[in-house]
Amino acid sequence: MGNIQSNMILYGGMIVQQQMNTQPHEMMAQPPEMISTKDALYLTDALSWNLLAMKKAHFFASQCQDQEIKQAIERVGQMHQRHYQQLLHQLQPSTHVQ
DSSP: OOOEEEEEEEETTEEEEEEEEOSOOOOOSSOOSSOOHHHHHHHHHHHHHHHHHHHHHHHHHHHOOOHHHHHHHHHHHHHHHHHHHHHHHHHOGGGGOO
């Protein structure tokens, strides 16, 4: 366990107790069963970014005349599609049942 410090801060006219861990972050042995709202929003953004990158790569590859460049752009699109699928797979509850 790390060393926990407690600070009092003023927030919106209320005093709120804030705890800060002063030790370096330790790696979790296993991810939590539930994700926080902030993490869910980040994952949603990551899915959106990968989907957009995949669509843009597909569009630019379709516009490209040079076959070598077209294939490189298609590989980029496939990479973003894999990342999208990996994120989606991690978000499906049935994949984490032991």
